[in-house]
Every structure is written in structure tokens, then in C-alpha cells.
Amino acid sequence: MRLPLLLFFLFYSTISLSQGVIVDTTTLSIPELVRQELMQNACANESNFKFSSHQGIGKFTSNSPNFPISDGIIIRNGIAKYTEGAYTGANESSQLNNTSDPDLQNISDSNGQLVPIRDVSYIQFDFTPLSSKFSFDFLFASNEYGEFQCGFSDVFAFILTDLTTGLSKNLAVLPGTDTPVSVKNIRDQQYNSSCLSSNANLFDHFNVTNPGASAINMRGETKVLTASSTVIPNRTYSIKLAIGDYNDSNYDSAVFIKGGSFITSMDLGPDRTICEGEKITLQSGLVGNYAYEWTLDGVAIPNETNSSLTLNKAGTYGVTATLSGCVIKDEVIVNDLVIKSPKNLTACYTTNGIYQYDLTQNNLAELGLNPNEYMLYYFETLEAANANTPNIPEIQLNSFTSVGNKKIYIKAVPLYNKTFYCNNLISFDLLVTPPITIKKPADLSVCNTE
Numbered sequence: 001m002r003l004p005l006l007l008f009f010l011f012y013s014t015i016s017l018s019q020g021v022i023v024d025t026t027t028l029s030i031p032e033l034v035r036q037e038l039m040q041n042a043c044a045n046e047s048n049f050k051f052s053s054h055q056g057i058g059k060f061t062s063n064s065p066n067f068p069i070s071d072g073i074i075i076r077n078g079i080a081k082y083t084e085g086a087y088t089g090a091n092e093s094s095q096l097n098n099t100s101d102p103d104l105q106n107i108s109d110s111n112g113q114l115v116p117i118r119d120v121s122y123i124q125f126d127f128t129p130l131s132s133k134f135s136f137d138f139l140f141a142s143n144e145y146g147e148f149q150c151g152f153s154d155v156f157a158f159i160l161t162d163l164t165t166g167l168s169k170n171l172a173v174l175p176g177t178d179t180p181v182s183v184k185n186i187r188d189q190q191y192n193s194s195c196l197s198s199n200a201n202l203f204d205h206f207n208v209t210n211p212g213a214s215a216i217n218m219r220g221e222t223k224v225l226t227a228s229s230t231v232i233p234n235r236t237y238s239i240k241l242a243i244g245d246y247n248d249s250n251y252d253s254a255v256f257i258k259g260g261s262f263i264t265s266m267d268l269g270p271d272r273t274i275c276e277g278e279k280i281t282l283q284s285g286l287v288g289n290y291a292y293e294w295t296l297d298g299v300a301i302p303n304e305t306n307s308s309l310t311l312n313k314a315g316t317y318g319v320t321a322t323l324s325g326c327v328i329k330d331e332v333i334v335n336d337l338v339i340k341s342p343k344n345l346t347a348c349y350t351t352n353g354i355y356q357y358d359l360t361q362n363n364l365a366e367l368g369l370n371p372n373e374y375m376l377y378y379f380e381t382l383e384a385a386n387a388n389t390p391n392i393p394e395i396q397l398n399s400f401t402s403v404g405n406k407k408i409y410i411k412a413v414p415l416y417n418k419t420f421y422c423n424n425l426i427s428f429d430l431l432v433t434p435p436i437t438i439k440k441p442a443d444l445s446v447c448n449t450e
Helices: 001-016 028-037 102-110 382-384 393-399
Strands: 022-024 044-051 055-060 070-076 117-129 133-142 155-162 168-170 202-208 220-221 225-230 238-248 251-258 263-266 272-274 281-282 291-296 308-311 314-323 326-336 346-348 355-356 374-379 399-401 407-412 426-432
Touching: 001 314, 028 044, 028 070, 070 117, 070 238, 102 117, 102 155, 102 168, 102 238, 238 251, 263 326, 291 399, 308 314, 346 355, 355 426, 374 382, 382 407, 393 399
Parallel strands: 272 326, 346 426
Antiparallel strands: 022 055, 044 117, 055 070, 070 251, 117 238, 133 220, 133 225, 133 251, 133 263, 155 168, 155 238, 202 220, 281 308, 291 314, 314 326, 355 399, 374 407, 407 426
């Protein structure tokens, strides 16, 4: 009996490990799903929930190494439980309603798909962000992959609406574009030879050919994508997460939204440089009664608890803002400005003692400075440089006249603050070659041998 029992347990373990994604559409209400799964890191106040049938919406979990998201919310234009993996080919189509959606229809129409959208599943709610940016990760899957990825497609969207201005935009788009995500816009030709690939680098698995490695009972799926937008803190927005069938209820599609990935964040800006004597102010950009902690190279800066920080030296600066359990963090690297040594300029000696030099040979590129961040000023004397009073007009830089054998001084000025001169003072010499001394050669004598 030992061998049959061992085989049974091995078979049971294999089935358990290959089960893939599990979908629960009953334990949590829709508001609980949103707050506990989607918005747990969002730092936003949610309200005014609207949604379609709970059968099309649920919490998913996965311990499969073949699925890149461990848990979150699934929305399917059909019965969400049918998505549970691994792939079997059964229950590829289902219908919960005959409802349309104007936003999905507009997206479909703009792609030349004029047949009505129906069987829409959606979640919609209002939220008031406490910071200026938010994002979340998602994965799109569809049973249209393989056979029906060429001519038409189901439609899904994440419609963000500013309730103050009434302006809306779809966040479910290809990276860096306004093109909606669909089986037509993310597809791999090798799984349907009747049409060419489109953004195949964003396609991940075609489960029909290798069901043993699948984690969901759907034909194909994309890689994890990110939806993001800037928002205005303390302004109320509406977001609708919706997916619908094109034309009929055959071959469902679904979107998996990563749990906890709906994140609001602040932005201290890009990494930057700081020059000698410069002061830079970092702004959190948050609105509200946050508690702030600023750090330099991971160590808290004493007595810095405001929404901004003024700094005067290089390092890695971070800030943590806390309000009612909401924690938002960001950091920025500030590097010392490094200016390469300029080269000396040399003119050939002439008897008139006046020479012309092209000072722009020591330009921004030559000194290793970014022309999008800095400009240069040239000074004829050290006193003028110390006084930040440029005394070489720009029109003379290409043909500066001098008697030679003197220094020229340079200072950099940040473009964002053209009244500030960096204390980094560099100089180069205007040189003259030594005069050429011509000596009279000795007389030559020739002997007459005749």
C-alpha cells in the first residue's frame, strides 16, 4: 500500500501546486476589496462606490511562479471564477449582463470597432489623493488570444476623471502612448499567423500551447503594465475600472490589478548637482498636516520637520511624510558639481603685440557641464570674478583681443537661477609663443684651387 499512497500524495501535491490563481467573489464586499486590496497604500479617501455584478469581480491570489502577481483584484466581462487556473480550455465564454458603457464604446469606436460593447463589468469610486502622483500595476488576459487577436477585440479602460474640471483620460494604455491596451495592440504573430505582431515585447504567455505552465484559465496574457497619472492633492477624482465584450459574450477577457499597487507618491524631482555656495530647496509638494522627517544619507536631520528642506551640500536626501497612517516617501541624490580644468590658449608672437583668442574653446562641453543646466560667464580680472561682474562681452568671446600672458576666469551659473554665480572659480592662461630670434649666419669663404 505504500507505493499507491505515495503516488496519491505526489499526484495531489502536483495538482495543488499547479492550481494557479484562485478567485474569491464572496468574502469581501466591493468597498472592502477596493480599500483592502487596491488602495491600502494609496493615501486617499474613497467614497461613492458603484459596481456591476459581484460575480465578475473578486479577489485573486496566486502562489504560482508562472504568474507575476501574487494577489489583487480581478475584473472579468463574465464570471470571474472561471479564470481560476491552470488552463483547461473550459469556460472561455460567459455572460453576466447586456449592459454597455459610453467610455468603453468611445474607445472601441475610435479603433474602428463600431459594434456595441456589452456585458460590462466595472468598479467605480471617488477618491481624494493626498499627494501629486499615483500609479498601479495590472495585467491583461483574454481568451481572444490565438484565434481572434487580429480583427477586433474586447475593450477595457481605467478612466480617471477630475471632478473639478470634468476632464477624463484613459490610463490603460501602452507605455508612453495614448494607445489602449487590447489583444490587437499587444499580440505575438507566432500564436496567430493571420496578422503581424504588435508590441510583442509586452506579451507574456500563450497558455494553450503549454497549459502545464499556466496559472490562469485564459488563453493568453500580457506582461505586467503600469497605469499612472499626476493629480492635484486634496482634489476629488473618480476612477472607473471597466471591461466589456465586443459584439457578443464569446471569449471573455479579464484584467488583474496588483494588490497594494495603487500608490500615491510625492516627487522631489530628478537627481541634480550643487555647486559651491549654492542652496537648493526640496519641496514635498504635499498638502495637509503631515509629519515630516528629512534624512541625509539615511540619517535623520535634526529639527527638519517642515514640508520643504533647504540644503547646501551633496548627499542622498530623503523625506518621509506621515498622516493618519498614510506614509509617503521619496529621495533624491544631490551631487557636487565637477568642472573639468580648462585648457590654456596660445597665440603666435607678432611684433605688434596684440593677439586674438577664442575663449569659447573653454565652453560648457569642454568643461563637462550640461548646457541644459548651466551657462558660463568670463572675467578679465580676479576682482571682477570675485564681484560676480562679467567684464568680457559675449560678442568678444570668439575673438577676444589681448596683449597675452594673462589669466581669464570662468564661473558657472545655473539656468534655473541666473542671478546666482557658483563659487567654483576656474581660470586659464592666454599665452604667447616666444619671439623668434634670427641670427646672421657666418660669412662663407671659398678657396680657389686653380
